[in-house]
Amino acid sequence: MDTVINILNSMAREAIAPQTAAVAIAVIGLNVHFGFTGLLNMGQAGYMLVGAYGFAISVREGAPLPVAILIGLAASVVLSLVLGLPTLKLRGDYLAIVTISAAEIIRFIGRQPLLENVTGAAQGIPGGDYRVPFQDLSFLGAGQTSFGPWNYFNTGVNGWWVRVVAWGVVFLGVLIVWLLARSPWGRLLKGIREDEDAIRSLGKNVFAIKMQALIIGGMFGALAGMIYVLPSSVQPDSMGRQLTFFCWTAILLGGAATIFGPVLGAVLFYATRIFIKGFANATVPDSIMNTQQTEQFSWIVVGVALMLLVIFRPQGILGKKRELQFNV
């Protein structure tokens, strides 16, 4: 019984963790790309890394917090332009190949020992270097607050403050996407997803609209990167290809082209993984599967779940199947 409660508690903790919120924001951005516009961005983790670097380095060099956030966002806009200009006129899978490559290149460059003074190389930038201005904004004061399975410091490194802000941003993101999706511009996006030529024949500049979507989704990615690193540190390897794939699993789980799908998907994704891990740990004896292997087993399940989702329920939990039969 204790084990069950322990697993449930750690699932609840994982569900509201700031990093889950960060991934939810990244998935909201991916939803603008993939769900609404049909752009295959396979490098969302690259956007996150760029945002995190832009933010962390600017704060460390003494920029005020709003400026640092703007620099992080600007970095993602530059990335969108570099990736979008050569590929958005081509067939969709070119964008996929270029984005996945670009995300890896950014990670490689971040790891470069030559840049140790800027990016901290493979060691990364420790959280203490950029976290302080954000923590100083906290109005929650000192002390600790306990609520159900959640017991954190009000302001600490990984406490309530970062959680409140992270989920606040998630809420804002959902609101923005909701407003965008029901605007005329949002209808254009869906139109491009369904039939690019039809929109082109209406006299719209499809390339420009796709670029705008890429930039907006990328900015969500950059914002997600900043929140992702706040409670920890900027580790280039923590924002590699795996993270992009988690974002994809989350969006397909929750339902692409829906408003709440990304958030639901991200929360479910992380909570379920903890459940699989905890469950395997508790039920399978160590001689068959040791603790490290349960971790790997949980990732195998994630990969297989992604395949099954796409094959049997491409619309995810909240989506409409009709909306996801497009091809590029």
Add this chain to the structure above:
Amino acid sequence: MKVRPWRRLRASSRAVALLLLTLLVAPLTLWLASSPASAADTLCLPDDKSACLAGTIRSEEDVVPDAELTVTGPKGFEESVTTSETGKWNVKVTELGAYTVTLDEESLGDDLEALDTVGKTNVAKFKTTRAVVIEVRTTNYSGETSWIEYFTKSAISGLRLGLLLALASVGLSLIYGTTGLSNFAHAEQVTMGGLLGYAVINLGGLNLWLGGLIVVIICGFTGWLQDRVMWQPLRRRGLGLIQLMIVTIGLSLALQYVFQYFVGARSVRVVKENPETFNIGFVELTYQSVAAMLISIVVLGGVGYALLYTRIGRATRAVADNPALAASSGIDVDKVIRLVWTASAALAGLSGILYALVTGNIKWDSGMQILLLLFAAVTLGGLGTAFGALVGSIIIGLVIELAPVAHVPGDFKYAAAMLILILVLMFRPQGLLGRAERVG
């Protein structure tokens, strides 16, 4: 691309589900007795009140074990340390400040000498590890390598890398050409080749040639099986190409962790011994890398011949060109695609085992690291053209290995490959050998 009837829907779903179930249960049932190797080196883990100094003493030939070092630092800190089997050393310090590491040259033995016996570093914060570099050379080492020597060496490794990439990318390109699918799990087929090589040759003790052949056959079989139970049913189901591509991503993720589950995150070797070397002029080569290059050339030649001059090769090119037309002229498209999957997986497996032999080791994400190069090569040559993939791979291989000669530092050489990719897409999106057509 193709509209397929929805017949056999139920049977195909069942086959897919069965495969996926197997994939899930495989780790449980096939659990091998290989436990991850214990770490040979002691680790230094810095915490909030300490930092680590660490380094590896190595000459241009090999790591140097049992070298003695003295670390001195603030407040009279002094500690002696001896390098491990792998030439590694580390010291934990609890004071911030400047530290000096001195190498005892006596402990190196007669055939080694230090360029500079003193290394200095400054520990500015706790919870970090500072690397201290002390360079050691063998006494007969001539530090001056001429530019032409460096260039030749790099060109040869570039050609070698290019040939190995070509083995994998030809398959990737053929799959793309015949089915329109960008297979993200292709890199895992490469890893699978290397890791199976480790299992069969290193653990199983089989002869290298026989073992290699078995590995290639197993890999080819996995390709056949994949098409039989997954890709063909999914094609029949009419699943879109984007959806299929995401399925390959899921497969890639699952396979990576299946590898990690069995082998762990460590690097493994296909053969236990260090490869023997010989010299041609000033270029030192291992027999294995020469053999790898020869095998690649022969196999690639064979693939090229088959594509150009055999009946099935012509059928493959016909399907790549226009599947509907090929089908209506009596070609069994599914059979061709099945063959393409089998051959591609076998080629990727061969590439993997050769890659593991040439670079000396393979680990769970080795394939993932070259996936980007494969895509760059395939795009550069022209998506879907087998010969384009060959040309693209050789160019990418040469660029990567020659970039350091042109003073491009370290990992930026991968950025050079990326730059090529972006330039190609901007100015010649159909690739070098692709046919110009409107692609968007």
